Amino acid sequence: MVPLAGYLFVSAALFCIGLYGALARRNAVAILMGIEMMLNAAVLNLIAFWRYINPDAALTGQAFAVFVITLAAAEVAVGLALIIAVYRNRDTVVVDDVNLMKG
Amino acid sequence: MDILKLIYDPFGSIGEGLRGLLTQLLVQSLGLPDWTVTLIMLIAGAGFLVAVATVTMMFLTWLERKVIARMQDRLGPNRAGLYGILQPVADMVKLFTKEDITPSGADRVIYNLSPMLVVLPSLLVFAVVPFANHVIISDLSIGFLYIVAIGSTSTIALLMGGWGSNNKYALLGGMRAVAQFVSYEIPQVLSVVGVLLLTGSLSLGRIVYAQNYVWFAAFQPVAFIIFLLASVSEANRTPFDLPEAESEIIAGYHVEYSGIKFALYFLAEYINTFAISVFATTIFLGGWQGPYLPGWGALLPDWLWFLLKSYAVVFVMIWMRGTLPRLRIDQLMNLAWKALVPLALVNLLLTGVGLSVMQVFGWKLNDFTVFPSLAVFLVLNVLMGAGFLAVFKPAHLPKRKVVLVSRSRAFEVTTTFTGR
Amino acid sequence: MLGDYAGVGILLAIALTVPIGGYLIAFLLRPKRPYALKKQTYECGLETAGDTWVQFKIQYYIFALVFVVFDIETVFIYPWAVAYQQVGLFALAEMIVFIGILFMGLAYAWRKGALEWI
Amino acid sequence: MEFVLFILFAGMTLTGAILMVALHNLVRAVLAMILGFVGLAGLYLLLEAEFLAAIQVLIYVGAVAILVLFAVMLTQRVSDPNAPVNNNQAWLGFTVALGFFGMLSAVFAPLKWPSLPEQSVSTVENLGKQLIGPYAVPFEAASVVLLVALLGAIILARE
Numbered sequence: 111m112v113p114l115a116g117y118l119f120v121s122a123a124l125f126c127i128g129l130y131g132a133l134a135r136r137n138a139v140a141i142l143m144g145i146e147m148m149l150n151a152a153v154l155n156l157i158a159f160w161r162y163i164n165p166d167a168a169l170t171g172q173a174f175a176v177f178v179i180t181l182a183a184a185e186v187a188v189g190l191a192l193i194i195a196v197y198r199n200r201d202t203v204v205v206d207d208v209n210l211m212k213g
Numbered sequence: 214m215d216i217l218k219l220i221y222d223p224f225g226s227i228g229e230g231l232r233g234l235l236t237q238l239l240v241q242s243l244g245l246p247d248w249t250v251t252l253i254m255l256i257a258g259a260g261f262l263v264a265v266a267t268v269t270m271m272f273l274t275w276l277e278r279k280v281i282a283r284m285q286d287r288l289g290p291n292r293a294g295l296y297g298i299l300q301p302v303a304d305m306v307k308l309f310t311k312e313d314i315t316p317s318g319a320d321r322v323i324y325n326l327s328p329m330l331v332v333l334p335s336l337l338v339f340a341v342v343p344f345a346n347h348v349i350i351s352d353l354s355i356g357f358l359y360i361v362a363i364g365s366t367s368t369i370a371l372l373m374g375g376w377g378s379n380n381k382y383a384l385l386g387g388m389r390a391v392a393q394f395v396s397y398e399i400p401q402v403l404s405v406v407g408v409l410l411l412t413g414s415l416s417l418g419r420i421v422y423a424q425n426y427v428w429f430a431a432f433q434p435v436a437f438i439i440f441l442l443a444s445v446s447e448a449n450r451t452p453f454d455l456p457e458a459e460s461e462i463i464a465g466y467h468v469e470y471s472g473i474k475f476a477l478y479f480l481a482e483y484i485n486t487f488a489i490s491v492f493a494t495t496i497f498l499g500g501w502q503g504p505y506l507p508g509w510g511a512l513l514p515d516w517l518w519f520l521l522k523s524y525a526v527v528f529v530m531i532w533m534r535g536t537l538p539r540l541r542i543d544q545l546m547n548l549a550w551k552a553l554v555p556l557a558l559v560n561l562l563l564t565g566v567g568l569s570v571m572q573v574f575g576w577k578l579n580d581f582t583v584f585p586s587l588a589v590f591l592v593l594n595v596l597m598g599a600g601f602l603a604v605f606k607p608a609h610l611p612k613r614k615v616v617l618v619s620r621s622r623a624f625e626v627t628t629t630f631t632g633r
Numbered sequence: 634m635l636g637d638y639a640g641v642g643i644l645l646a647i648a649l650t651v652p653i654g655g656y657l658i659a660f661l662l663r664p665k666r667p668y669a670l671k672k673q674t675y676e677c678g679l680e681t682a683g684d685t686w687v688q689f690k691i692q693y694y695i696f697a698l699v700f701v702v703f704d705i706e707t708v709f710i711y712p713w714a715v716a717y718q719q720v721g722l723f724a725l726a727e728m729i730v731f732i733g734i735l736f737m738g739l740a741y742a743w744r745k746g747a748l749e750w751i
Numbered sequence: 752m753e754f755v756l757f758i759l760f761a762g763m764t765l766t767g768a769i770l771m772v773a774l775h776n777l778v779r780a781v782l783a784m785i786l787g788f789v790g791l792a793g794l795y796l797l798l799e800a801e802f803l804a805a806i807q808v809l810i811y812v813g814a815v816a817i818l819v820l821f822a823v824m825l826t827q828r829v830s831d832p833n834a835p836v837n838n839n840q841a842w843l844g845f846t847v848a849l850g851f852f853g854m855l856s857a858v859f860a861p862l863k864w865p866s867l868p869e870q871s872v873s874t875v876e877n878l879g880k881q882l883i884g885p886y887a888v889p890f891e892a893a894s895v896v897l898l899v900a901l902l903g904a905i906i907l908a909r910e
Contacts, residue, residue: 111753111754112753112757112797114864114867116761119856122855123765123768123852124768124787125855126848126852127765129847129851130847130848133840133841133844133848134772134837134838134841135772135837136838137836139777139819139823139826140780143780143819146784146815150787150788150811153791154794157795157798157800161798161867161868162866168881168885169881172873173878175803176806176878176882177893179708179803179806179811180708180897183810184899184900185900186815186819187900187904190822191698191907192907194691194694194822194825252643255639255643256647259646263644263651309659309662310662310663311659311663312667323782329652332651332652333645333648333649336644337648340641350641350643351641353638353641353801354637354801355802355805358711358805359641359805361805362808362813365808365812365813366808366812366813368817369782369816372820373782376778376824388821388824391821392692392693392697395700396700398700399704399707406707406710406711406714409711410714410717410718413717413719415715472659473655473658473659473663476655477655543749550699550739550748554703554739555736555739562729565728568718569722572718635753635799638801691825693825694821694822694908695905695908697821698818698901698905698908699905702897702901704810704813704814705810705893708806709890709894711802712878712879713883716876716877716878716880716882716883717879720883720884727887730891731890735897735898738902741902747905
């Protein structure tokens with residue numbers, strides 16, 4: 111049997127890999143991919159806790175996970191649209207070059 | 214063994230025989246645990262399924278060429294074997310012995326992986342289809358959702374093929390294919406939700422049992438038409454074969470592929486064609502069950518009913534290809550988003566209303582109260598269809614003049630031209 | 634529940650043999666005589682001109698976007714459809730509101746011309 | 752058996768994620784991300800959340816990945832193949848991520864977790880009843896979020 115700690119370990123590793131991707135990449139699309147991985151790690155946690163701690167008919171963890179996935183997908187749609195808008199105006203997707211707010 | 218039983222229930226009787234043999238051999242003689250028998254049975258079933266799918270694909274290529282040829286007043290393949298039935302075998306030998314060319318700029322890993330990934334989903338979706346009573350690899354409780362989820366992964370493989378070839382046309386074809394695929398996935402899925410509402414389950418086995426009395430095509434004619442149109446489009450078949458329009462973007466995402474890799478794309482396409490007819494049969498046409506008329510259900514064995522219905526749908530699809538011209542891409546997108554999606558959503562809500570009426574009167578699908586509910590649904594569908602045609606009147610289409618030319622007249626025309 | 638998926642896993646393993654076996658047989662049978670001209674990218678009989686990265690229409694992205702939103706909508710519709718018979722009219726009211734709100738999105742996209750293929 | 756499957760799917764997930772941040776070619780990075788998503792779907796299946804596994808494949812592989820691939824293809828044209836993919840604070844990001852991972856592991860590793868309960872009652876039907884009943888407000892709110900996302904994204908992407 112797999113202990114709950116196993117899933118938590120995978121989830122933590124996934125979150126930190128996503129975090130590294132979001133912090134280190136220059137391309138805005140790649141940063142968004144890192145954020146997406148972090149959200150997925152959160153969903154894995156939700157489901158693992160639901161299964162091990164409270165596997166009742168209320169399916170709280172699963173319902174929560176469905177809403178998180180919904181929000182994640184909405185976030186990707188808007189985020190990528192934002193990146194495309196920036197790309198069309200400034201001809202770049204490298205976040206270091208988008209420094210209009212610096213003045 | 215009873216020969217009649219073998220014809221009517223071949224899977225059951227052969228399966229029982231095999232299981233008995235294996236149990237004797239493995240469990241009683243060798244002392245292995247019971248699950249080894251189940252495992253070997255599953256492997257045999259899956260192997261049989263994959264073999265049948267491959268042979269079906271080869272048969273379909275022949276059938277399509279033959280039927281199209283007849284519709285166009287030609288003969289079609291007629292050299293290899295009787296009526297050209299061995300033509301697919303010859304084609305296969307040719308494709309296996311063709312040189313494999315990888316274009317110099319291609320991304321080798323992605324380019325070689327794409328044909329494999331295209332074939333896998335098209336074979337995997339058959340896991341949840343009941344081919345006859347109790348003949349199913351695994352009747353998942355999320356059956357239909359499984360089909361949709363697995364089916365949606367093939368878009369990635371197409372995009373990989375288009376991008377990996379490092380060719381403008383391939384990439385454009387891949388992107389077109391994906392845009393079209395995703396547009397038609399929505400109406401396809403939404404049209405089935407009516408059936409899911411009536412059944413109250415996602416399992417395909419239970420969807421078939423729910424059609425014991427009346428097929429869902431009678432309950433949901435509008436949804437059935439939406440499903441067929443959207444599915445034909447998802448399989449990239451004429452009149453919706455824009456991604457591989459030979460005359461516009463040479464052949465789309467698989468332009469650079471040759472030999473076995475091209476064959477795999479072709480295999481996936483024809484298996485998808487068959488898969489669509491199988492789903493239409495299972496979800497809307499009663500699956501392996503015969504029509505509910507006295508003595509009709511038992512007239513033919515389950516699997517024969519299933520095959521007959523599936524090939525009837527395949528024939529309709531070939532017929533469409535032989536008859537209709539290809540759509541323009543803007544017409545294609547308009548059809549999906551401005552006609553089929555709203556119609557499917559309305560159908561979904563009206564099915565909910567109809568189901569509420571059924572619940573108020575206590576009507577059910579599995580006894581004779583199915584007939585008044587059928588009347589309710591038919592009225593709703595007629596209203597919906599009439600409303601749709603009133604709103605989306607194709608007014609901008611020019612009136613076409615149809616000229617019918619008889620066979621003898623065509624002959625006359627030819628002779629005048631050649632006689633000159 | 635996991636036992637139900639054993640069949641799917643086995644089918645996956647067997648299905649994998651089709652492309653892998655095909656590649657292997659073809660590798661043994663086919664000739665191999667490549668040269669530079671043969672490996673050129675196909676482009677209507679001409680040498681390929683410019684970069685493969687042509688500028689794509691934004692329209693591809695818009696359709697993918699509308700698709701993502703409606704795909705998530707279907708995810709909510711499945712559990713609703715399966716549970717409908719046990720809940721009844723309240724469920725219908727909820728779904729009318731849900732679909733109504735999304736229909737506004739579709740109508741907006743339609744009016745803005747986002748669904749036109751220019 | 753379950754342990755073997757867990758190792759397989761966890762390995763798939765982590766390999767995909769690591770390749771996603773390591774590969775320089777963005778299209779390949781997206782494909783690695785898809786591998787990670789499929790591995791996660793397998794993990795959900797092991798946790799007996801089959802509906803979640805299916806929608807993980809449906810939404811992430813079938814929809815979000817396509818959106819990301821389209822975005823990469825739309826914005827890739829001017830990119831210089833020799834430009835660095837990471838910014839100059841990448842090492843700092845690596846330290847932060849590693850430190851955070853160490854901290855998380857230090858928190859949850861010594862705790863005693865309950866072992867796996869025997870059965871669960873995870874069916875789509877139950878989930879539907881929950882979504883219509885107790886979660887009716889988030890259910891409707893989700894449609895509002897989707898509407899806003901659609902409007903916003905269309906406005907942003909078109910001029």
